[in-house]
Amino acid sequence: MKRLMITGFAPFGGDKINPSWEAVSRLPDRIGGYEVFKCLIPVEFGHAGEIALEKAEVFQPDVILCIGQAGGRAAVTPEMLAVNLRYASIPDNAGQSPEDTPVVPGGDNALFATVPVRRMASAIREAGLPGTVSLSAGAYVCNDLLYTMLYSFRGTNVRCGFIHLPYLPEQAGDRYPSLPLESMIEALKAAILALD
């Protein structure tokens, strides 16, 4: 059995829930050929990656899939890449507001996800759910975490990726698109089954 570490984030920016942890925490412990290890990650620049690396040390995963909330998006969006940039339009949960500082000083400008991003998006659509590839994970904590994972595991066999989720209906009101929790869980399962 292969080992998948999947992470979700704590709530941030005034929200009381984060769909990423709501969905991740409800995934089964086995999906396809993967044993699934779940962990909750703080919405804090730097600390997010540190916690994920500590957990990876324990779980020894073959694949690391990080999940986050992208309020306003209508689809489940596997991210193509991470950039070496930190910018916060709202402070993180530790009160940090970096303005255009690097994630890793001297690191590559951008790193591509090492999971099959297009295939994951197609699998989500084939499951009858909205799924599209995203070309930007932003410059906030989600990008920080993906960049840190890709940078830390570059040149190894550990593959890393990120999927952003829309708001849940209870967060979205009538102003934003949303997806029910059950659909998010099904979309994540479909994406995981599309890993090799």
Ligand code: PCA
């Ligand atoms: N979304 C934020 C950080 C945590 C989360 O769930 C982001 O997109 O960076």
